[in-house]
Amino acid sequence: MSLENQSYTLRVNNKSLDVQDAWIGESLLYVLRERLGMPGAKGACEQGECGSCTVLLDGEAVCSCLVLAAAATDADIRTVESIGDGQTLSDVQQAFVESGAVQCGFCTPGLIVAVENLLTHNPRPTEMQVKEALSGNICRCTGYGRIFDAVSVAVARRTGVSQ
Amino acid sequence: MSVKTRTRRDILGTSALRPDAVPKVQGKFAFSSDLWAENMLWGATLRSPHAYARIVSIDTTAAWKIDGVECVLTHEDVPGKPTYGLIASDQPVLARDFVRYMGEPVVLVAGDHPETCRRALAAIKVEYEVLEPLVDPEKSIDLSVPPIHPDGNLIRRQQIIRGDQSLIGEVVVEGNYELGMQDQAFLGTEAALALPDPGGTGVELYVATQWLHEDRGQIAACLNLPEDKVRLVLGGVGGAFGAREDISLQVHSCLLALRTSRPVKMQYSRQESFFGHVHRHPARIWMRHHATKDGRLLRVEARVVMDGGAYASTSSAVLINAVTHVQGPYKCEHATVDGYAVRTNNPPCGAMRGFGVVQACFAHEGQMDKLALACGISPVDIRLINAMETGDRLITGQTILNSAPVAQCIRETAEIPMPPNMTNDTDVLAIPGGSGLTATPSKIRRGIGWGVSIKNLMYSEGFDDFSTARCTVEDGRVSLKFATSEVGQGFVTLAPQIARTVLGLDEVFIETIDTGIGSAGSTSASRQTWMSGGAVNGACKLVATNIIAEVAKMRGLDPSTLQIQGTDIVDLSGNAVESVVAATKGKRFSETYEFHHQPTGELDENGQGDCHTAFAFVAHRAVVDVDPDLGLVKVVQIATAQDVGRVLNPLSLLGQVEGGIAQGLGLAVMEEIIVENGRVRNPSFTDYLLPTALDAPDVIARYVEVPDPYAPLGAKGVGEPPCISVTPAIVAAIRDATGVDLLRVPVRPQDICL
Numbered sequence A: 001m002s003l004e005n006q007s008y009t010l011r012v013n014n015k016s017l018d019v020q021d022a023w024i025g026e027s028l029l030y031v032l033r034e035r036l037g038m039p040g041a042k043g044a045c046e047q048g049e050c051g052s053c054t055v056l057l058d059g060e061a062v063c064s065c066l067v068l069a070a071a072a073t074d075a076d077i078r079t080v081e082s083i084g085d086g087q088t089l090s091d092v093q094q095a096f097v098e099s100g101a102v103q104c105g106f107c108t109p110g111l112i113v114a115v116e117n118l119l120t121h122n123p124r125p126t127e128m129q130v131k132e133a134l135s136g137n138i139c140r141c142t143g144y145g146r147i148f149d150a151v152s153v154a155v156a157r158r159t160g161v162s163q
Numbered sequence B: 001m002s003v004k005t006r007t008r009r010d011i012l013g014t015s016a017l018r019p020d021a022v023p024k025v026q027g028k029f030a031f032s033s034d035l036w037a038e039n040m041l042w043g044a045t046l047r048s049p050h051a052y053a054r055i056v057s058i059d060t061t062a063a064w065k066i067d068g069v070e071c072v073l074t075h076e077d078v079p080g081k082p083t084y085g086l087i088a089s090d091q092p093v094l095a096r097d098f099v100r101y102m103g104e105p106v107v108l109v110a111g112d113h114p115e116t117c118r119r120a121l122a123a124i125k126v127e128y129e130v131l132e133p134l135v136d137p138e139k140s141i142d143l144s145v146p147p148i149h150p151d152g153n154l155i156r157r158q159q160i161i162r163g164d165q166s167l168i169g170e171v172v173v174e175g176n177y178e179l180g181m182q183d184q185a186f187l188g189t190e191a192a193l194a195l196p197d198p199g200g201t202g203v204e205l206y207v208a209t210q211w212l213h214e215d216r217g218q219i220a221a222c223l224n225l226p227e228d229k230v231r232l233v234l235g236g237v238g239g240a241f242g243a244r245e246d247i248s249l250q251v252h253s254c255l256l257a258l259r260t261s262r263p264v265k266m267q268y269s270r271q272e273s274f275f276g277h278v279h280r281h282p283a284r285i286w287m288r289h290h291a292t293k294d295g296r297l298l299r300v301e302a303r304v305v306m307d308g309g310a311y312a313s314t315s316s317a318v319l320i321n322a323v324t325h326v327q328g329p330y331k332c333e334h335a336t337v338d339g340y341a342v343r344t345n346n347p348p349c350g351a352m353r354g355f356g357v358v359q360a361c362f363a364h365e366g367q368m369d370k371l372a373l374a375c376g377i378s379p380v381d382i383r384l385i386n387a388m389e390t391g392d393r394l395i396t397g398q399t400i401l402n403s404a405p406v407a408q409c410i411r412e413t414a415e416i417p418m419p420p421n422m423t424n425d426t427d428v429l430a431i432p433g434g435s436g437l438t439a440t441p442s443k444i445r446r447g448i449g450w451g452v453s454i455k456n457l458m459y460s461e462g463f464d465d466f467s468t469a470r471c472t473v474e475d476g477r478v479s480l481k482f483a484t485s486e487v488g489q490g491f492v493t494l495a496p497q498i499a500r501t502v503l504g505l506d507e508v509f510i511e512t513i514d515t516g517i518g519s520a521g522s523t524s525a526s527r528q529t530w531m532s533g534g535a536v537n538g539a540c541k542l543v544a545t546n547i548i549a550e551v552a553k554m555r556g557l558d559p560s561t562l563q564i565q566g567t568d569i570v571d572l573s574g575n576a577v578e579s580v581v582a583a584t585k586g587k588r589f590s591e592t593y594e595f596h597h598q599p600t601g602e603l604d605e606n607g608q609g610d611c612h613t614a615f616a617f618v619a620h621r622a623v624v625d626v627d628p629d630l631g632l633v634k635v636v637q638i639a640t641a642q643d644v645g646r647v648l649n650p651l652s653l654l655g656q657v658e659g660g661i662a663q664g665l666g667l668a669v670m671e672e673i674i675v676e677n678g679r680v681r682n683p684s685f686t687d688y689l690l691p692t693a694l695d696a697p698d699v700i701a702r703y704v705e706v707p708d709p710y711a712p713l714g715a716k717g718v719g720e721p722p723c724i725s726v727t728p729a730i731v732a733a734i735r736d737a738t739g740v741d742l743l744r745v746p747v748r749p750q751d752i753c754l
Ligand code: FES
Pocket: A042, A043, A044, A045, A046, A047, A048, A049, A050, A051, A052, A053, A054, A063, A064, A065, A066
């Protein structure tokens, strides 16, 4: 492809990964999915509206569809692939499975990252804080009820408080 | 609401968990858009910028010259049938002489990178002679405009004439109702990966779809290949809601793959997705209800106009659903109904959850409230007085043979406690306007509204509807094979529950979902629990009979004295003869079963006939808070009781109920594709508003379990009913809060406060 290309290195999930000869217009979402073999983050709007593509950039949740990959070379990038250890699930992931928070699952990876991030910053969120924190993650299947339930299950387990 | 999620065995009735939930929370589940192949190209589509135009010329020369472009195709390159379509084959694979809606596919390209494709599309020159679009459905009905398609501008007209045509009630109410165009807005946009066979003799397509076999037939015809040379495999599906029943990129991706002899992946952006699939029909419905002065419904008059857009899709079936459901779940002897599905240059419309009944229900529930007011009785009583029962006749003359616990649904909903009133402590996020802090709390008004609905299940009008499943038991393990699309609804959870229940074995595997077995029909019309559930149940029962026969033979027993109970084969006195695991050690049993539902018939010209096979019912009560100054609405609580026949998986069921309610809320107060003179104005998630976590109401659900005698598992389909009567319930609640006679959805702020 004779486009405007560049090579650079991204630091994703504690690994340095080389991106070779990539068009500079590619979003972080595209590079993660199509070049680095990490399709966990999903694209559903490519406009920063749905949260399916949520990843952590230096500890902050961002829409990876809105980040230029070539501009994220200095950042610490974490994706859904880094949550849990690949075999066992994190408490949030486990709660999503058990609470019926997953239907089609397209919103799920973004929500997992968003909830992990919420609970890192606020281990005991109120119901409204949960709703506000997740209001940038659209789910078309569940109507959110089971997702809220999953968050409260995870919070209860993490803080040792029974529901 | 908290839900019990674990029991010892994941049989029917338990909250068995989704087998695919673990890979989904890990980001490892392969959606169609995640697929990748060595040497793969990207495909892209050039679409019409006009609602109606004649194509003068197409010049692709400049696109071919772009580095990395491997292929550019126009209508001339379609080797087989030039059109496709679900009921009528009326939509061109690629436009030839005319484009009939904004977004119609005209040219395809394949290139080495999505950006290469975008540049190639930009380099293609299509010269159009722009024509005046036909956008008023009434002009399609009165035939005042020349046909915009060889099949004409009227897709279907259906009348229903029953009983006394001149009957006038003591009380008469009427209204003109209107519904905007809703989008399914599944989260995973259209995506597919096409792999050509060597020599171009066939193709394998991994695709997110609702109906593999129907797609295959349409694709094979357009490619001019025998059906057995087109193999479809279900790629992971990110939601569907009706939008994947029609062909979108299926033929296109196969054409590009066969032409380039390379794998081709296509994936729509969100904007393209708005143009790439059919939507819910916008509708205008006039109704006049006649009743006795004490509120008994006597006669319904209705005129229903549904805008099908440029191509027919399932418009004719959507219309039939609408006109045959105008009475709602109420007894009614006399009817005068006239329904039209028309062609215009608006975006094509077809299947969306609720399929025509959503439109009818919004109107008939508005009417029931008007009737209640006119008769001086409550919205609950008017519905109870008229509630349909088993044995009642529809306005089509069809007798309801299914369980029909309408009154029970209403009563159980009414028993659900109301939400607490707003107080000074109420979080601002929970009041209309939310963090915008636009509302003066003391001015907020609360309203309560009701909606009740009837929904036909499965396919109608004589369609031979069936599903196929194979059950194989080997060494104590079960494998199930079917072509049932899993779109998120949870059939992959239910099928193993059925197998465990019937066979007494716990290890159940689902084989690849593809066209390597007979059709399962579509994942639509709330039909897969009944249809594919019936097929899996049937196949498992045949295998169970074979296992018992084998055990009886080995032990010299009479097979009729044996049955499977729990995980054992037991005799007449209930004593375990052998576990099923032990009985199947070193043996293999396999059976295939095809399940058909009770046959249906056609409607005659007066709309009389047994055209539906089964029905489900539901009641919704909505509580809303409204800021009358700015016209902003917060839906506080939805209470519902749904007729489900039998609960097969409480957790999955609740997910369907809550999810459907959110979609019905979207139609009530948020979601509309805005079309102006044929042009879509808001094809993005920025401008098309979907319910978020902050919009979700509290949902309190109850289930009415009256097992249906015709349902193979006693259970009715549960997918569609949750989204149907919740919309009119919310609108009724807003009317109650504001006193404004709102007759159109979505209700916009200006409808309330101006
Ligand atoms: S894809 Fe990034 S927010 Fe939707």
